Amino acid sequence: MIVRNEARCIARCLTSARPHVDAMIVLDTGSTDDTVAIARSCGATLHHFAWCDDFAAARNAALAHSNADWNLILDADEWIADDARALGPGTLPPAPAPARFVGCVRIISGSDAAAARKFIPRILPRGVRYEGRIHEQPVSPLPKTVLPLALRHDGFEAAQLARKAGRNEALLRAELEAHPQDSYLWFQLGREHLVRGQAGDAADALLTAHRTGSPGDAWRHGVVVATLQALKRAARLDEALAFADAEHGHWPRSPDFYFGVADLYLEAASRRPDRAMQDYLPIVEGAWKRCLEIGEQPGLDGSVEGCGSWLAAQNLAMFYESLGIDDDAAFHAEMAAGMRGRLAA
Secondary structure, three states: OEEOOOOOOHHHHHHHHHHHOOOOEEEEOOOOOOHHHHHHHOOOEEEEOOOOOOHHHHHHHHHOOOOOOEEEOOOOOEEEOOOOHHHOOOOOOOOOOOOOOEEEEEEEEOOHHHOEEEEEEEEEEOOOEEEOOOOOEEEOOOOEEEEEEEEEEOOOOHHHHHHOOOHHHHHHHHHHHHOOOOHHHHHHHHHHHHHOOOHHHHHHHHHHHHHHOOOOOOOHHHHHHHHHHHHHHOOOHHHHHHHHHHHHHHOOOOHHHHHHHHHHHHHHHHHOHHHHHHHHHHHHHHHHHHHHHHOOOOOOOOOEOOOOOHHHHHHHHHHHHHOOOHHHHHHHHHHHHHHHHHHHO
16 A cells, blocks of 8 residues: 555555455555554554655555565555455465466445446556556556455545645646557546536546547546536537437447436436427436346446446436326336345345
8 A cells, every 4th residue: 555644544444454465565655644653553564655746656666565476456545345255365376376367356436326336456466566657557468357356435525535636637647748649547637627526627638538549448438428427517518419429339238328328318408498308308218218228237347336227217217207107207216216225235
């Protein structure tokens, strides 16, 4: 772990990891709160590093203190959320068995009501190191394999975002000066603007990510869904509808894409009520029904829990209620409650 001023959450993170690892290494980059004392009290070994605006350099400095066959990389605002058997020797064979993959874990951000999923390489064989001063990535010829391990993350809450205001954007722009065609960096800049409510800037960055990337990019689904959101929030509705139409054929198994389409056409209906019943609302209804037909797709990077189940059913219930179609409204409200209960279980 690399940390700075994480007294709020570091004990939660370390406590969740401690039963599943042989050692905990924390690299502090200049904390002025109780982070170091808390980490030591949790059993971590502390090292110090002079921050140099380069996350890869800090990650690599932390890794240099480990002699393990496998390294689990965590941030302080994360914690292990479920069964951690994926960290055992059955999945991660010790030396001398050769490493055959870099392990990706599922990161779940947001509230239980709208938890977004993404997959990030965080389980690294010995010797793998990072590149990139921000949104750094491990570099290895080994294939990436998604392992059955989930981490929860609360770093996008308002108070945590305020702490990092300006830092991430400055580092991303510095990286983009050196790598202006890097789709992943444009995607991350777009996400940074989006979570900070800068919809127009987010849309521009995300459209650049889409243009500079390719359909096979691991983050392509996240780019497309985020672009729909950003264009709508920026009140660029015609542009959003055209973008959705162009992408339609690429996402037949994405409930998140169809959820975004329904949201766009509902907005169109509210702006152009004379065309709502004939042109827009049938598409809204059909898109939410398509979400239910597809179902949950937790393997899609950037997907949001509920788009393929209870969120779509709940929105259909409200949709039918607004139109006075009481039987369908009641049916979908009951469906939503049942689906949400099953997901919670």
